[in-house]
Amino acid sequence: MVANCAPTPKDYRNMGIEISRLRRQFGTFVALDDVSLSIGDGEFVAVLGPSGSGKTSLLRILAGLDQPDSGSVFRDGQNLLALDARRRGVGLVFQHYALFPHMTVAQNVAFGLRVRPWRLRPKAQMIKTAVEELLCKVELEGLAGRYPSQLSGGQRQRVALARALAIEPRLLLLDEPFGALDAQVRVTLRGWLREFHRSLGITSLFVTHDQDEALEMADRVVVMNRGRIEQVGTPEQVYRQPATPFVSRFIARGQSLPGEVRGQHLHLFGHAWRIENPAVVDAHEVAVHVRPEDIVPAVTPGDGLKAQLLSLRHVAGSVRASLRVENWDQPLEAHWSERDWARYSGATDDGLGIHLQAVTVFAADREGRVHMRSTVHPPSASAPVAVGPWRRIEA
Numbered sequence: 001m002v003a004n005c006a007p008t009p010k011d012y013r014n015m016g017i018e019i020s021r022l023r024r025q026f027g028t029f030v031a032l033d034d035v036s037l038s039i040g041d042g043e044f045v046a047v048l049g050p051s052g053s054g055k056t057s058l059l060r061i062l063a064g065l066d067q068p069d070s071g072s073v074f075r076d077g078q079n080l081l082a083l084d085a086r087r088r089g090v091g092l093v094f095q096h097y098a099l100f101p102h103m104t105v106a107q108n109v110a111f112g113l114r115v116r117p118w119r120l121r122p123k124a125q126m127i128k129t130a131v132e133e134l135l136c137k138v139e140l141e142g143l144a145g146r147y148p149s150q151l152s153g154g155q156r157q158r159v160a161l162a163r164a165l166a167i168e169p170r171l172l173l174l175d176e177p178f179g180a181l182d183a184q185v186r187v188t189l190r191g192w193l194r195e196f197h198r199s200l201g202i203t204s205l206f207v208t209h210d211q212d213e214a215l216e217m218a219d220r221v222v223v224m225n226r227g228r229i230e231q232v233g234t235p236e237q238v239y240r241q242p243a244t245p246f247v248s249r250f251i252a253r254g255q256s257l258p259g260e261v262r263g264q265h266l267h268l269f270g271h272a273w274r275i276e277n278p279a280v281v282d283a284h285e286v287a288v289h290v291r292p293e294d295i296v297p298a299v300t301p302g303d304g305l306k307a308q309l310l311s312l313r314h315v316a317g318s319v320r321a322s323l324r325v326e327n328w329d330q331p332l333e334a335h336w337s338e339r340d341w342a343r344y345s346g347a348t349d350d351g352l353g354i355h356l357q358a359v360t361v362f363a364a365d366r367e368g369r370v371h372m373r374s375t376v377h378p379p380s381a382s383a384p385v386a387v388g389p390w391r392r393i394e395a
């Protein structure tokens, strides 16, 4: 829980940010390509993408550490790009704790206030009070006199956060703040930061390449790939309704299946389902994906698609299986609960039967642009473990 420290700083003003058509090129390499994004007052937005997708480039431009080649950024009607970095009211927290090793925790936190121009610099007593309040907020009250080398990684990142907050930022930018921490500390700090954001409500942009981190923490997730935004949505939207095959693979671990649309039907593993959506039927090309949790074991022996069990791992209450479906050479990953797996006892050396509970069809036009996504469910998808039998329309 985040400590309830009084008094709450009054100057955390929350402003919306309007990013429009940003482009940043390094030589011939395009790091940001036509990036537009609206961030609401007090929102916690995660920017998620693989390495090199442009996340840090975007953050650096917002922080004033770099300028775009074109595009604009406005905050409450004010052109942010025209302002010097120090006048943007931006707090920064990076992956590698950039704390000053020769300064105590309190001195580190006070740094942003002490280096203010003389006229804007608070009096020594006010700085002392502000530092005490900030250390209370990040739950490090007792550690003011320690040096960074005497802190754990998680504590150092909280000092970095307190230091970023000392200038009373209007926008908080966090670039992989937990990147250098071990897995358990990361998980603890995730919940802590989420709660912390709720208590302060500062508009925040959080860069990560960790899907779970983004989905767990953010109000909205921005998925980036090769310098472009592929999708912006709530964690549930990007997970349940991925806009592109990339988002499906990256967020929902969607796996390609050898499906085709012919006539009015999706043909897959010798079965066919009727497609109701004409935009999918008329597609130039389709990609068919299935998520690991949508591959379920068939309870009745002999039912479903025949599959070989390549491996089975028991990981913290879930079962992860690697399967090879008949007539398809790509292994498929399936995730089941231990309970569902226990109810299924049909796996033999010859294999097991599986059902696909839902598959997603992405329809692309001649230029390769995805113009429609449709999720196809077998008729009895509500059954708890096994679904089916598949509606066999034609052999």
Ligand SMILES: Nc1ncnc2c1ncn2[C@@H]1O[C@H](COP(=O)(O)OP(=O)(O)OP(=O)(O)O)[C@@H](O)[C@H]1O
Pocket: 026, 029, 030, 031, 049, 050, 051, 052, 053, 054, 055, 056, 057, 058, 209
């Ligand atoms: N100053 C620069 N000069 C040349 N190329 C650059 C420069 N800064 C970034 N790039 C390139 O732009 C691309 C995007 O980099 P960026 O740091 O924004 O990616 P990222 O999504 O933050 O990646 P990571 O998760 O690995 O930090 C990368 O291919 C990178 O090599």
